[in-house]
Amino acid sequence: MTKNAEVVRVLKEMALLLQVQGADPFKAQAYQRGVRSITSLGEDIAAIAARDELTDIPGIGKGLAEVIKDYLDDGQVEKLNELRTRVPIQVMELDAIPGVGPRTMKLVYDKLGVTDLESLERAADEGLLEDLPGLGKKTQEQILRGIAVAKSGMGRTLLADGLLDAEAIVTKLRKLEDVKRIDITGSSRRRRETIGDIDILVDAEVSGTIMETFVGIEGVADVLAHGDTKSSIRLQSNLQVDLRVVTSDSYGAGLQYFTGSVDHNVKLRALAQKKNLRLNEYGLFKGEKKIAGDDEEGIYKTLGMDWIPPELREDQGEIEAAQEGTLPKLIEMKDIRGDLHSHTDQSDGKNTIEEMLDAAQKKGYEYYCVSDHTQSLTIANGMDEARLLKRIDEIDDLNSSGRWKMKILKGAEVDILKNGELDIKDEVLAQLDIVTVSIHSRMKDSKEMMTERVCEALRNRYAHILGHPTGRLLLKRPEFEIDLQQVFEMAVENNVIMELNAHPQRLDLNPGNLRIAKRLGLKVAINTDAHWTDELDHMRFGVYQARRGWIERDDVINTMSLKSMLKAIKK
């Protein structure tokens, strides 16, 4: 478990506090630069600090290094405490509301005494925001919508963040002699996009050492409970982790029970009852006799159905399919043969093209597409036609260099303009292998406008893939308004592939949309959209999400051989 996320939170809070206090803008900017830099760090910042090399990190000067060291020493930062006492605004809580930045925080504090989400919601409900300079009725409505998003995400963690913590704990406990079996259960095992807490289940006869190790694990902020069969901790990242120890004969029943979902389990229990059986976390019983419980397979089998992959356990037809033997054969990581959406330092990526290719090669890919941003995305240093043409030549050279076994594909993530046109001329697009078209601007367009804009882009004869189709950022920004059904139909007509963006914060399409797309016969591309080498690891989160959407290998174009894949995207 790295300390990076915690340090990022500290620096972010300091930047916000400086901004609402109207401090020298350069100071706040320095902290923001620190946030960006540590967010993309490929190593534990505590390890770097231990080597006394913090200032070697780009964007970390002496001042920031002091703050970071302070925090790593004892979890306290004197400078931060000082800033907090000066203004009582809950900046992190307010920052979680989409559409609320430091300028608004300062304004509503100065004029209305708003200090947190609750007081902001009250003020907006009473209509007090619309009279403030620069806000108005429309902004007030946006803020109310933002508050709803923030509330739905409160106490939630991105799957990727939680899962990395959970896996680190499991790896540590697995080494203990007393541990026979150990699994992550709950919503993490079902690979939900966000999770509330982590549940871990252990099969063991004696639990003393296991519990001792668990409550003493690195990164613990609080021990909430320490017992023989159950212990709970709160990590410094604020995530709660529950550990349960059960004996071998009920391990499968416990795994099934604690994996959920509630709806899935309710239906299973009702089914058991119909067969005059009783299902609970200890086993499946006929009268007093336990007839299954050692493993999950046994439970499902005894209930008359196939074992159901955890990602499907949402009571969305999976139980019926398991009874009929018609469950999908879900896509797996090993099916993935390439990644079709990635960036380099030519636009807003952090690594050079060579570094990205080296990292992709290590994944064993057969092909890899480099697709930097195009010109209208100026904040991402998007490429114009001249730079794109140069890039095309460069990739030809890289391919013939023989340094990479995989095929390097020429691509771009082309911006969809206001009227649905693409921001690169057709004659240049024609020279690319894969054109991904994406919305990065005017995300507040009306549903009709957005739908028409995207449909128009899909009509372009060179548009191969629609990138991150809903634009959402989990826990941060809702989907933009768009009629996906209409977009899907347009995509079918024009043979456009839908992207399932594997970034843990995006993961759009969601499972419901994936099932609709599949029913319409649309193909999906699972892409990392990596902006630096570490992000190539995100592929598995895309695969998890695809599995939640009942997606099979043949629904996904980057499971195909290079030749078939290129044929499949042809218009």
Ligand SMILES: [Zn+2]
């Ligand atoms: Zn994009």
Ligand SMILES: [Zn+2]
């Ligand atoms: Zn991208």
